[in-house]
Amino acid sequence: MNQASRKPHSSRAADASTQGPSLAEQLVAVARALQDVRQGQSARAVLAGVDAPLRAGVQALLMDVLRVLGTAEAVRTELAARKPAAAADALLCTALALLLPDTPRYDGFTLVNQAVEAAKKRSVTRSQSNFINGCLRTFLRERDDLLGAVAADPIAKYNHPQWWLDRLKKDYPRDWQAIVAANNSQAPMALRVNLQRCSRPQYLSLLEQAGVAAVAGSGEVGIILAKAVPVEYLPHFADGWVSVQDSAAQMAAPLLLSGLLPCDGATLHVLDACAAPGGKTAHLLEFAPTPKSLDVVALEIDAKRAERIDGTLQRLGLAADVVVASADDVKTWLPVVQARHGVQQFDAILLDAPCSASGIVRRQPDVRWLRRSGDIAQLATIQRQLLDALWPLVAPGGRLLYCTCSVFREEGEDQIVRFLQTWPEAKRLAAPGHLLPQHWNAVDNSPGTLAQDHDGFYYALLHKPLR
Ligand SMILES: C[S@@+](CC[C@H](N)C(=O)[O-])C[C@H]1O[C@@H](n2cnc3c(N)ncnc32)[C@H](O)[C@@H]1O
Structure with a gap:
């Protein structure tokens, strides 16, 4: 500073x-x-x-x-x-x-x-x-x-544009003011512990030794810092012991993979369809019990952003097949990936779709001023195209996890209601749906407590039954 x-x-x-x-x-x-x-x-x-x-x-x-x-x-x-x-x-x-x-x-x-x-x-x-x-x-x-x-x-x-307030009121007649208040607050710095390197209690004690005040967050691997610090202050950050990631984003890997990971030495084939900068790709790989149990293809449309996936994985000592392509342009990338990985379909697909980012205003306060109301329908069209293009690539018995860092229903629940009408064979599994951003208060979170804090997010988990 x-x-x-x-x-x-x-x-x-x-x-x-x-x-x-x-x-x-x-x-x-x-x-x-x-x-x-x-x-x-x-x-x-x-x-x-x-x-x-x-x-x-x-x-x-x-x-x-x-x-x-x-x-x-x-x-x-x-x-x-x-x-x-x-x-x-x-x-x-x-x-x-x-x-x-x-x-x-x-x-x-x-x-x-x-x-x-x-x-x-x-x-x-x-x-x-x-x-x-x-x-x-x-x-x-x-x-x-x-x-x-x-x-x-x-x-x-x-401190939000009128169209944004109108949309929040329509989507959340009861909670819109709480969402606005949370958006105007400052999010805490959240970490994800890499369990392949150390446990959460071990990392919490390393932080304490380093003089960085922190509490355990929700989930298995979350930590919330009392005050944001440069990553260089985090013990073993360069060695991949932790990553910076909001608690809502940390739900993706366990939601997609829990109950699906093979225990017989087989390999689960996973597609991360919109992967950069690779935060969730890395978590998927960290979640696997052995490097061999998970084979991840990380697709990204933007070549420059795709380079960041490599950087993320390198720091953490992980590996995925990073492919630059538009996920919905299946014919351009699927034959190459099928040949390289020896698969026809994927056991699990993560679709962390491009969205308005209306759930992460706490961290990106410019988003509300940059977006225009017409953007939401355009983004919803892109999300629909991605969902419809990727669903046929899920193997019978497999899953697709759809998520966005948006609170708007058009990008979340409405999208999935439409999807289920288009693809009646898809079955919904338990998932959080719309998560609303929290109003973080460090004072309420003393050491020893479990901090409940996350950005606004949407999760739907879709299962393709065996034929
Ligand atoms: C929400 S971000 C993904 C964040 C990432 N999953 C993570 O956890 O680090 C969405 C990403 O999708 C990419 N994207 C947008 N349209 C795409 C498409 N048609 N195919 C593949 N990637 C796309 C964007 O460039 C952006 O990097």
Whole structure:
């Protein structure tokens, strides 16, 4: 973490003589990142382009800004009759967003002064810089009135687009506000222990020795950290003892494989149809009792992302056949895979389908601002095509696990209801269905407790009976 974010409420953040980037430099980078996100780029892609010494601090501030962007934009509309030019507006909304929390990271006047410094660095005109200064000082003086004026605006109040709120209300008339509140909270860092390397109690004690506070999570292999740390702080991370993975995602491997793994030395043939970056591919392989008991083909449409599967597996000392192809374009990849693996069909297929990511807003707060309402129907069409293309590849007696990291019913339960009408031979097995994101509170999770926390997710397990 850099100097400025380590010193909240300190005017030293502005001191150019301290080590690390100044707050003004960080604000420049955050505002630029916000402008890029507003133009449709993902925060992850934008942050990858930020200079390394700035990145961690900019990431933390950008996430804070994106979580309250609806309120910040509504306040800006109250303050400015006309929306400023894009660069000035991004800086103004960044500073407003960082002033919003009841206990902000920085003292208000420090932040305003640094925002004005940032304006000078950002080739914002002098009049725009004066305008930003005026707006921010007005906000400091009239904060309660301004927040009162926007309080009834749902986008300002809930920090989600209106179409998203409407969809949540339709899908979850009782729970939509809890989902929104969870989305606006910060998810804890969750780990998956690689049981091929050590047990969960062993890894918890390694963490304790390393001074990293943690509790056991749900499932067999989950751990939740009290505070996120860089992976380099995790004992034996480079040797593959643990992976970073949300608890909901950790349900995939046991759901698909429990009760299916052969105990007679035979090999189970598995297709992971949408595999990158390989988190679930790796868990499937870790779940196997011996390397020989599981043969995994990992398909991925995006060649660049497919490289990440190799990286994931290499670190963990695991192996799969990574194939770059579109899963629904069966005729291009299936004959090659059939020849290479000596199989006609698969005993188990994992379809972790591309989706809106509406369940992981806690971790990716940009998602809600990037998506458009029309995206959901398009994604549902892709999911349907994938399901219909892959089901014939399940061997009789085998299974297909369909999942998405979305809470929207169109991408989850509605999809499966339609699927079962199209494929009447498919039988549903027990699976969680829609899981709603949790509102994580570290204080409630002291050592020795079992932490219940997960992102929003959807799981349906489909069985193909023997003929
Ligand atoms: C939800 S992510 C998968 C995450 C992965 N299962 C994991 O646990 O790390 C969906 C992936 O599917 C890929 N994808 C999208 N359409 C695809 C298609 N038609 N065929 C294969 N992969 C596809 C995306 O590029 C993306 O990497």
